[in-house]
Amino acid sequence: MIRLGAGAGFAGDRIDxxxxxxxxxxxDYLVFECLGxxxxxxxxxxxxxxxxxxxxxxxxxRMRAVLPVIExxxxxxxxxxxxxxPVAAGRRVAAVARALGRPTRVAVVTGDDALEAVxxxxxxxxxxxxxxxxxxxxxxxxxxxxxxxxxxxxxTDEPDVVVTGRVADPALYLGxxxxxxxxxADDWPRxxxxxxxxxxxxxxxxxxxxxxxxxxxxxxxxxxGLGFPFADVRPDGTATLGKLDGSGGRLDVRTATExxxxxxxxxxxxxxxxxxxxxxxVSFQQAGPDRVEVAGASGTARPDExxxxxxxxxxxxxxxxxxxxxxxxxxxxELAAEIVRERLADVHGIAPEAIGVELIGAGAAFRGLAPxxxxxxxxxRVTARTTDAAQARTVGWEVESLYTNGPAGGGGxxxxxxxxxxxxxxxxPRDLVSPTVTLMEER
Amino acid sequence: MSDLTANDLTVDxxxxxxxxxxxxxxILAVLPRDAEAYVFLERALTPxxxxxxxxxTEPVVRTDLPHLPALVFRVPSVLAGGVTGYSGLDGHGxxxxxxxxxxxxxxxx
Numbered sequence: 001m002i003r004l005g006a007g008a009g010f011a012g013d014r015i016d017x018x019x020x021x022x023x024x025x026x027x028d029y030l031v032f033e034c035l036g037x038x039x040x041x042x043x044x045x046x047x048x049x050x051x052x053x054x055x056x057x058x059x060x061x062r063m064r065a066v067l068p069v070i071e072x073x074x075x076x077x078x079x080x081x082x083x084x085x086p087v088a089a090g091r092r093v094a095a096v097a098r099a100l101g102r103p104t105r106v107a108v109v110t111g112d113d114a115l116e117a118v119x120x121x122x123x124x125x126x127x128x129x130x131x132x133x134x135x136x137x138x139x140x141x142x143x144x145x146x147x148x149x150x151x152x153x154x155x156t157d158e159p160d161v162v163v164t165g166r167v168a169d170p171a172l173y174l175g176x177x178x179x180x181x182x183x184x185a186d187d188w189p190r191x192x193x194x195x196x197x198x199x200x201x202x203x204x205x206x207x208x209x210x211x212x213x214x215x216x217x218x219x220x221x222x223x224x225g226l227g228f229p230f231a232d233v234r235p236d237g238t239a240t241l242g243k244l245d246g247s248g249g250r251l252d253v254r255t256a257t258e259x260x261x262x263x264x265x266x267x268x269x270x271x272x273x274x275x276x277x278x279x280x281x282v283s284f285q286q287a288g289p290d291r292v293e294v295a296g297a298s299g300t301a302r303p304d305e306x307x308x309x310x311x312x313x314x315x316x317x318x319x320x321x322x323x324x325x326x327x328x329x330x331x332x333x334e335l336a337a338e339i340v341r342e343r344l345a346d347v348h349g350i351a352p353e354a355i356g357v358e359l360i361g362a363g364a365a366f367r368g369l370a371p372x373x374x375x376x377x378x379x380x381r382v383t384a385r386t387t388d389a390a391q392a393r394t395v396g397w398e399v400e401s402l403y404t405n406g407p408a409g410g411g412g413x414x415x416x417x418x419x420x421x422x423x424x425x426x427x428x429p430r431d432l433v434s435p436t437v438t439l440m441e442e443r
Numbered sequence: 444m445s446d447l448t449a450n451d452l453t454v455d456x457x458x459x460x461x462x463x464x465x466x467x468x469x470i471l472a473v474l475p476r477d478a479e480a481y482v483f484l485e486r487a488l489t490p491x492x493x494x495x496x497x498x499x500t501e502p503v504v505r506t507d508l509p510h511l512p513a514l515v516f517r518v519p520s521v522l523a524g525g526v527t528g529y530s531g532l533d534g535h536g537x538x539x540x541x542x543x544x545x546x547x548x549x550x551x552x
Contacts (some may be wrong), residue, residue: 127466211461218459254459254474257511261472263463265517267506280508317530356530364531365538367523369498370545383530422528425466 002180004173004197005230007066007077008032009204011039011056015065017205017228017247023069024244025230029176030070032062032079033169033202040166041311041421043084044141054085055092055163063096063161072102077161078151078172084141086110086165087438093161094440107159109150111435112166114142114308114428123426125310137312137422144306144428147273148194149185150435151175157439166309168272170198173231181235185274192277192299193237195270199277200241200259200294204228207259208243208290209250222248231294238295240287251290260284273306273430275299305427314420318384318392320399321360322413325377332407333359333378339405340382340398348394356383379412385420392417447483447550455544457484462540466525469497469518469536471543474511481512487548488514496546497521497539516543 005027007018011034022030034056047054059081082089090108097104122131143166152175154162174194183190200207207229213220227247233239243251260282264270267279281296324332337357344350358364360379362372382399386392396415403410449456457480463470475481490503497518504517522536523529
């Protein structure tokens with residue numbers, strides 16, 4: 001039996017639940033999933049500005065928190081927090097270990113950087129339907145979704161920490177299972193079973209009732225102390241999901257079923273670099289308090305091509321927000337929006353189609369799909385996409401200037417400007433991308 | 444639990460919904476709270492009904508998973524550029540699962 005723990009479900013996730021799992025979970029592996037689609041491209045922008053940066057900003061804090069409490073040689077850490085610069089991330093982990101006085105062997109998995117390959121191949125970009133070379137935006141990153149192979153290889157050197165860049169999220173969990181159980185690279189049923197386990201764990205607290213919770217229909221106790229999940233995985237790939245006794249949250253068939261289907265567009269064919277997993281036969285059974293059995297995965301041969309995330313430097317996004325409350329709140333917010341629209345176009349030369357308006361509190365989240373009712377208060381948010389920062393700043397400026405220029409009762413204005421990234425996707429033949437493992441020792 | 448007797452029956456009375464995104468496509472996992480609710484929603488919550496509710500013209504695809512039980516809907520082109528292309532706040536469309544919960548259901552089918 002191998003116990004895999006979820007230490008993070010996204011780049012900004014909480015740290016204390018991982019510390020609790022690391023200390024009390026009797027884990028074989030603690031996995032930190034820290035990469036979103038945009039995160040690698042954002043890391044690449046940081047790396048262009050500083051050649052020693054480009055990895056996850058919270059990596060150091062996470063390692064400082066968990067390295068002192070794990071049992072060396074017992075619990076190994078795996079993370080994709082290397083983002084756009086896994087080697088620099090590995091060096092940082094080694095430096096943290098040194099500062100803590102703990103001998104640590106770090107294995108770094110690289111090879112996901114596909115910038116050269118896509119420049120040479122000029123593949124069709126999914127979103128535009130045209131070759132990459134036709135995209136007018138500046139390409140700053142191209143990262144292929146590697147599978148579990150690099151992690152499996154890295155683990156043969158018995159490292160304390162494995163740091164990767166872009167790998168498929170479930171592969172962070174499949175890698176150690178392949179390593180421990182010797183599952184062959186074409187053992188599709190077991191690779192699919194391991195992928196299901198990885199998919200269930202990869203969003204951490206989403207499995208233990210966090211994102212599930214709704215005080216009306218789905219009450220969950222102890223959410224402020226939400227425990228992160230672990231899985232006891234057997235050699236055949238079936239598993240028992242669990243969380244620490246006394247931790248907050250809830251783990252049952254309902255929370256597991258919701259998570260199984262999260263972001264899965266085709267349950268019968270979940271594409272990963274390692275296997276095409278079939279979730280349609282997966283079933284859950286309550287095995288005790290906060291314990292759920294998972295079985296029934298099947299799978300077929302992995303795809304011949306790997307998905308690549310392309311990061312382009314976008315323009316700038318300027319925004320401004322202001323609140324209106326009480327009688328005619330919605331009408332005043334709508335009038336304010338019209339004034340800002342007109343001035344952004346006429347005074348600052350921003351194209352009308354680049355301007356976005358949201359009436360927060362009056363159904364903005366539903367994008368006009370639901371009828372608006374008069375709310376007690378409305379928060380107007382105006383955005384505009386521009387090519388330069390100065391023009392982006394005019395959006396917040398115009399919203400703020402509603403203070404004196406009206407309409408009545410606008411309050412709490414806030415402004416912001418940020419550089420944007422555009423993320424697109426393409427495929428590359430898998431033989432063009434392969435993982436490389438580098439060891440770093442800290443004694 | 445599901446309440447098939449509620450006045451103004453909505454999806455919220457019978458099921459939970461988890462929203463996810465893949466690019467421009469919104470993925471909605473509908474999780475009926477019991478077998479009776481599944482049978483009802485299997486008939487009532489057709490791809491056409493969901494497409495109309497989200498004002499999309501491209502076909503919505505539904506996958507039936509009776510043993511879980513669950514219905515998974517793929518709603519194309521609803522996220523207007525998704526997490527990096529949409530300038531509104533919720534580019535993922537995470538809140539849109541609760542829009543499906545507000546869908547009113549006809550009791551007589």
